[in-house]
Amino acid sequence: MSLSRRQFGKAALASAALTTTGVVGSPRAAWAANTAYVFAYFTESPNQSAADYGLHLAVSRDGLNWTPLNQDNPVVTPTAGITDAEYNGLVSRWGLPNWVRLKSYNLPDYFVRHANRVGRIDPYPFDPYREQLWRMVPGPADSAGVSFESVSVPGNYLRHSNCTIRLDPDDGSSAFRADATFHRVAGLADGGWSSFRSCNFPTHHLRRQGYALRIDPITSSSSVADRQDATFRVTS
Numbered sequence: 001m002s003l004s005r006r007q008f009g010k011a012a013l014a015s016a017a018l019t020t021t022g023v024v025g026s027p028r029a030a031w032a033a034n035t036a037y038v039f040a041y042f043t044e045s046p047n048q049s050a051a052d053y054g055l056h057l058a059v060s061r062d063g064l065n066w067t068p069l070n071q072d073n074p075v076v077t078p079t080a081g082i083t084d085a086e087y088n089g090l091v092s093r094w095g096l097p098n099w100v101r102l103k104s105y106n107l108p109d110y111f112v113r114h115a116n117r118v119g120r121i122d123p124y125p126f127d128p129y130r131e132q133l134w135r136m137v138p139g140p141a142d143s144a145g146v147s148f149e150s151v152s153v154p155g156n157y158l159r160h161s162n163c164t165i166r167l168d169p170d171d172g173s174s175a176f177r178a179d180a181t182f183h184r185v186a187g188l189a190d191g192g193w194s195s196f197r198s199c200n201f202p203t204h205h206l207r208r209q210g211y212a213l214r215i216d217p218i219t220s221s222s223s224v225a226d227r228q229d230a231t232f233r234v235t236s
Contacts, residue, residue, distance in 0.1 A: 037063050054078070097236045099133040099151050104208060105189050105231035112158075112213065112232065114150060119158050119165030119213035128152065136234070139181030140170070141199050147180045158213075160198060165206070165213035182206060184234075188218060188227035195230050205230040 037060045054074020058066040069075065082090075102112035110121040113131040124132065130152035139145030148158040156169050159180035170176060178200035187193030188205065195218075196206040204215040207230035218230045 036061050039066060098135060100136050100234050100236060101132050102134070102148075103233040103235055105187065105193055105233070106225075106228040107208075110208075110211075112148075114153070114156075114158070114167040117167045119167060120211050121208050121213065122211065134158075139183075139199060140177035141174070141181040142183070145181040145183045145199050146196070147182070160201075160204075160215045163204070163214050163216065165215070187231040188220060188222070189224070189231040193231045193233050195232070206232075 039058045039060065041056050041058065042054070043056065054077035056072065057069045057075050059069060060066045104110040104112075104121050107121065107123075109123050111124050111132045112119065112121055112134075113126070114120075115122070115131060126132075131150075133151035134148040135151060136146050137149055139147050150156045150158075150167055153167065156167050157180040158165055159168055159176060160166075161168075161179065168176070168180075170180070181199035182196035183199060183202075185195050185197055188195045198204040198206070198215050201215060201217075203217045203219070205218045207214065207216055207218060207226065209216070209229065216226070216230075218226050220227070
């Protein structure tokens with residue numbers, strides 16, 4: 001069975017309705033005697049390598065222990081995307097996120113975040129989840145560059161200090177403005193991703209070392225591991 005995404009959404013809503021109303025037309029007494037829960041869900045791996053956007057269903061009598069239906073295979077699968085007009089209509093109605101996330105290239109379920117004012121990467125999900133959300137704004141030292149303003153701590157930006165990455169408030173100094181400005185370039189490990197070159201240390205790029213963020217001198221001739229550590233995907 002194949003559905004467009006619009007039909008697919010209607011199917012998901014219908015399954016959710018079953019969860020709260022039971023089988024339409026059933027006598028109230030019979031419904032009460034045979035109460036069960038239906039849960040509709042999608043599956044997705046952290047790096048989206050095994051994403052499955054088909055509609056899955058599971059049932060439960062107590063809301064705690066669930067049994068997948070159809071051998072945990074989708075019961076319906078979308079086969080058609082939305083049109084440009086539909087997409088533009090959704091964007092016009094609801095807008096796009098005003099924040100981004102940065103995903104690690106070689107640890108693809110890890111995202112850049114701040115924790116205790118230190119820049120690092122951690123596997124998502126984590127709390128507080130807003131520590132991974134950034135407003136990518138024009139660089140204060142060079143408007144052709146970018147800076148990462150924290151969504152959870154407005155007015156605070158990722159900056160390098162002695163090559164380590166910190167989250168600090170803008171103190172208005174020229175040193176801070178330069179430390180907090182990066183130039184977005186093609187990914188050193190994959191041109192479809194992004195790397196971020198320091199404004200005031202132009203041979204240095206933002207990279208992870210272990211789970212900590214820092215800047216180090218990295219070029220296209222650096223080791224594969226170093227180039228992967230310095231490559232990120234800007235995503236929502």
